[in-house]
Amino acid sequence: MTAPLRLVLFDVDGTLVDSQGSIIQAMTASFQAALLPVPGREAILSIVGLSLPIALARLAPDQSGSVQADLVEGYKQAYNAHHLENGAASSPLYPGALEAIEALHGVPEVLLGVATGKSQRGLDALIEAHGLERYFVTRQVADHHPSKPHPSMVQTALTETGVHETHAVMIGDTSYDMDMAAAAGVAGIGVSWGYHDRSVLTSAACVIETFDQLPAALANIWN
Template structure:
């Protein structure tokens, strides 16, 4: 009897790539252009993972919708320009990320996907610059779904791949990732190197400190 299909979904920012420099730069540029006080680095990183309009609304709830929209558009422009300037260096892969992706991809019954607050344009550009085009069979982005922690992204990935929830895992660095997984009936693996303190990842099934601990974590969940 063949093994059941498995699905490993990855968050992107703070999980696969360290994009905090680009995120903070783009937020700072956008807020300065709109003459709005710039949030601290810690506050900016606390909203990473949310879809951009939700992130901006959480950062400046007292601003008008017009100002919030200006901040969203300003962020997009600044982030895109920064990515063009720096290429892959704007969002480097975390140590062990590529090796983990390649090892899982080599297992016939394991499918890989991403569920991210990034836009389609942003995700496609990142995947291309790192040469990861062939690995992810499902790519869920903010353009097509409610913001995390709504379960829509995970539900769509399950539907696209035909994988049952108990055979799927979400790997991420924020409470939004873990809460999204729980809402979709999927186990969550929290990573300790991202943008939320591990104490915030209360919905995680388990935590890993480095990517080389991922196979053991997956085995513990599935076996």
């Protein structure tokens, strides 16, 4: 009997790569350029995963729409400049991430994808920097979808791959990832090493501490 196709979707920032240094630096540069007080580290990390316009609206709720739009553009410019200067070092892979991707990629019935609040440009640059081009068959980014936790990214990935939601999982570090998964009817696996405390990952089927625990978590969900 042929095994059903499975889909494993990864969030990026805080799940596959530790990009907090780049994010905080770019957000700091954006607010300083607009002559506004810079939000604290915890506040900045709390919005990672949201689409940029939503994120900046939360960080600068008292500012006008035009100022928020300027902050978005300032962030993009600062982030891209930092990435060009530092390459893969600006967002290093977490320990075990590459090994987990390679192991899953080696299973014939498993397809891999990403669902991220990054832009297409940002995701493509990151994937190229880490040499991950061949692994992900579906790439869902903020340019083409409502912000997480709206289920659009997951739903589109399911449609593109032809995988049923009961055979898919979403892996992420934030409540936005887990709530998006739940809204799309797929299981969510939370990770403890990212930017949201595990206590807020209430929609997750389980939370793992290291990538070594991922195979067992997937087996429990699919079996």
